[in-house]
Amino acid sequence: MTKRGNHIPAAQDRREFLMRAGNGFGGLALSYLMARDAQAADGQVGKPIANPLAPRQPHFKPKAKAVIFLFMVGGPSQMETFDPKPDLDRLHGQQLPPSFGEIKSQFVKPGTPLLGSAWKFKKYGQSGIEVSDLFPHVATCVDDMAVIRSCYTDSFVHAPAMYQMMSGRVLAAHPSLGSWVTYGLGSESENLPAYCVMTQPEGLPEGGAPMWGPGYLPAVYQGTQLRNGSTPILHLAPPAEMGNTQQRRLLDYLGRMNEIGMGSQDSELSARIASYELAYRMQQHAPEAVDLTRESKETRRLYGLDDAQTAEFGTRCLLARRMIERGVRFILLFSGGGPVRVQWDAHDNMVSNHEQMCRWTDKPIAGLLKDLKGRGLLDTTLVVWGSEFGRTAVSENGKGRDHNPLGFTMWMAGGGVKGGQVIGQTDEIGYRTVGERYHPRDIHATMLHLLGLDQMKLTYLHNGRNERLTDFGGNVIEKLIG
């Protein structure tokens, strides 16, 4: 129980108390919610949703409870990071062998020569997985990572591919992954939004807000964009002219007035009263959640907060861990956004671009994985690293690469993932997948599975169709699961 005013009259019995007491998500309009929450969301039509974020039972026993999706905006190069291509290096400067067909992408012209990688790969860990010199810190975590080298998406244009990676479709109209997850599982956090988004300070990814939008799910399931500073949520702080004491008194008065003449069975209005209490709690506790001064020097160093190059992304990674500790369900963390210079979209120069982007993110990501592991959180936290696509084997503008959705790398760690393995492969030049290949639908099906959600059961009825994240279904990547 939090410290509370006395504005809620004495309840006659426990049931009524739970119904009326705005005691955060746990007790909010409980009996009403009990009926609805026996199982994961079922997409009812026309019914008001009293506490749409109450925690819900998954479909089966989950391995992961929460997700951190590290989204590298613009498309990191697979052949420069996690997918070594010595043949490509050898063919550097030559024309694409005709057997590969023509390379199609958004900008690249036919007849452009191949581009080799400027970095060397080394084997790491017990698994001996090869990682390029761009990721020396992340490389030390390979034994916890399952590296999927045969991902593909359906569009070579940023935004549609981003929408697909986030919502399963190339269109911007569908609910995002995090929305589906919070719709399915609700929130464990009483003081923070269930689905948090942290963008690059320089700007948004090209796909913009629809990437974490709720689509046709109720708006409550949209990702909440956290801002810098001590009040991370929009409208979190009371107006400057109104102090905390006044606001508490105002809320007490409001609650009291709302209860006059209200039926004791009125769950929707009870929930509305409770929502103010929850808002007040967020206001009290969210600033603490984002207060990094409480972290030890070692921890701060682990995330690279002591280095100007890594401090920004490291801060957001550290915030992600603090949110996981506080029950946030889904965190979408972007590296890159705004000006092209601040994205992984290396059209002009692989070297200058990826040196910068990897430098900014390598240590913080490794820090996050190690810290989660050290605190015993990695087992239940699924960390995903990926992007909307990878890059072409042929060059663009001399030393850059264009977009390549036909074969690229993502990796997952924690949350029930069997680490230390490589899944799938691309051809000699890293252009197309060879053999088993994984669409975002498969990635999503796997992520839902780890969270205890059955992709076919997590549905929402919209304009006559039981919509699903994975549309007509993906395949769970069984070998990825530990």
Added chain:
Amino acid sequence: MKYKRVLKLGLFIFAVWLLFGSRIDAVFSGGQGDQELVQQALAIIESQCLQCHGSDRMSGLDLRTRAALMSGGSRGEAVVPGDSAGSLLFRYLTGKESPRMPLGGEMTADQIEVIRKWIDSGAEWPADAALVAKPAESLPPGKAITDVMRDYWAFRKLVRPEVPKVSRSFSNPIDAFILSELESRGLTPSAPADKRTLLRRVTIDLTGLPPTIEETRSFLADDSPDAYRKVVDRLLNSPRYGERWGQHWLDVVRFAETNGFELDQDREQAWRYRDYVIRSINEDKPYDRFILEQLAGDEIAPDDFEMRVATGFLRAGPQHVVAGNQDLAVNRQEYLTEIMFGVSNGIMGLTIGCARCHDHKFDPILQADYYRMQAFFASSDNLDFKQPTKEQEAAHKAAMDAHKQKLKPITDQIDAIEKPYKEKLKAGKRARLEPEYARALEKEEKLRTDDEKRLAKDAQSMLNVGWDEVLAALNPEDKERRAALRRQMHAINLYQPEPLPKALAVSDIISPVPAMHLLKGGDPHRPGAEVPPRFLTVLMPKDAPPAAGITPVTISQANGETFKSTGRRLALGKWLTRPDHPLTARVMVNRLWHHHFGKGIVATPNDFGRNGQPPTHPELLDWLAVEFVENDWSLKHMHRLMVLSNVYRQSSGDDPAKSRIDPDNKALWRMNRQRLDAEAIRDSVLAVSGRLTEQIGGPPIRVPLEPEVYDTIFTEYEADNLWPVHPDPRQHTRRSLYLLRKRNVKLPMLVAFDAPDLMSSCGARSVSVHALQALTMINSPFMFDQSKALAARLFREIPVNNRLRIIRMYELALGRRPNAQELRLTQDFLTSQAAVIRQRIGKGEPIAKVDNLPATIDKSTTAAWVELCLATMNLNEFIYVR
């Protein structure tokens, strides 16, 4: 393994050389060989190209005869004999031009090589040879449409049912239907709502705004039997009615003023469609006419600007517009898909989108039906329609010139600041170029080898100086000067002259009319059989002829030329608005019912199919639909019927006994309580605070945006003017439907209260309750400002008496007077809150200030009033309509 693959590659090339090289040798060994080459080439064209470039003449290109081949297509000459590289045909086949041909098919490398050789050797074509397309593929059989399917409730012919006999008396047939159902379930209706509740309910319902104090008092004072009817007439004649119900229609057509997707560009003058909707609804335009105009306004009255605006319905959906290589066939299909969503969800209440890839799983809609419906739009595309007079054009040009003159000194100064930085940056880049690039660039253009040409081109792009690099290089002083100049520039641009009027319209401009094909799996690159325009099979009599009654429409243009529109959209519109169309009227009366009662007779207004909800009162639905059609499709007639019914006028209070029988109130034994929707909450706040600017129509307004919301506007460019706020603050307090509807950036308050996503048709908004709503309602600057405005208004209207002021606040905000308990608690709150505020003043902390009040009024009291006003606009009773 990799080694093996490379080896395989080599073997493959060798094999191709063996096979192919030897054949080519044969070709050049004599006349016989040439003949063979020609035969091969023509066979390839026949099998690969004629599906589209035969009688369909896609892009104007016909490849059936030599003469047709040589006359080329709309993109130019197809073949230059002797020069394959310069022949468009070859360039499309090899992907040098986009889209790569054949669309949806694939040519093997040796087929392409045959075509190359054929062109290079003169593109011979025997004089008498005329190619014939393969017989068209037949349609997939599709699932059988049976009589049972035709007899589904939503597809049945509209017949007016008998009004049921019930034991209670009624004056409105609606009540008979409701009572009949209630009686059959052992239920009785609730008592009528009191007058204040009813007035607030019907006023917000019909206008989206709460009643004024004067309206409340006048209604209370009117004891005549038709007092309520007079109120309803007044409300239906108020322009606010068209705004409110226009909003509902805009939800259905997912109207927005930007394209959506990553760039989300503005659709300049899209607001004209919004205003057209408001006007049409205020005029009580018959709904059949309203639909016809939106589908085919250009074919009804081509010279009527407004009719062109109406067709904006067809382009209201999102559209993906982006640079770079595009798949034109996919883009076109997306465009047509959006149109189909609008027509099917919006007008027909069907989800035929499922049939895009396969026969509909739940409803009797064939995949072929989907593309037959699409064929009504085969030649339709966006066309911005303008018809300015010479004088308008001259005036606009003069205004623009004057505007540019104002800007020029500023942009010149900005250029002057940037120039030395740009030059320096470029020089630096040039100096750092790797030698091969530098050498290529230094070489005279004419002397460059192919390789060097490429290097030089790449080098040029390496020398580009980005705006962000310039910005980063500026010294602090220049940076500040430049920023100030840009602010000046943006300020001037706020007063940029209005553009010449244009209608974001749709016309049949694709000529000749492309043949439409069923697309296998919905894939534009896998065309199946050709389909003509035709209505849904299940809605047609069993042996109906395939023709859709289409007559082309001749449109004369301003330049004197005439232009033929296909008449297809008009035919579709006429079919949809036939008095006996089973869906159009049913769907619309259900939409009206949904908004009046909080839930439709069919709870899924956009889906009358089997996956939607069945009607709770099927006979009432049919009766209403017939009533609607027979009363000239008048919306106002239907509103009157519904809101004058007893079922609408009953109390929304709970009754545990009845609740046990019908917990979801499906039988309507009481009125449903409704939460205000997002726009109504914001508009009500403004109406109560007295700040609402009532002004109909016009360009959309950008209101001040929280910085963190501003940051969500995507740009790769300088982010200093992405949201030019309207210079006149009175415009910031317009009704919500006049605020810019930008797909990717919405007002947090509206989003929090479930405003639709603007990407797909919204027939019923969700209603959720969560903490972010509370945060925006108690903490947002908007709410605090309006609370100050309300406090100021109350002090202005009731300068001295606290008690009377509280009563007035209740009447304004809730349409009633406070009871004794409320009055006491409120007075206590004011007193004790003022005491807390005095402590704040003592500590020198800021407090809420109310402007323009006499200095004699105690500051702590007014600040407490601001907080009271804030609390009152947060009451459940303010947010809900009982």
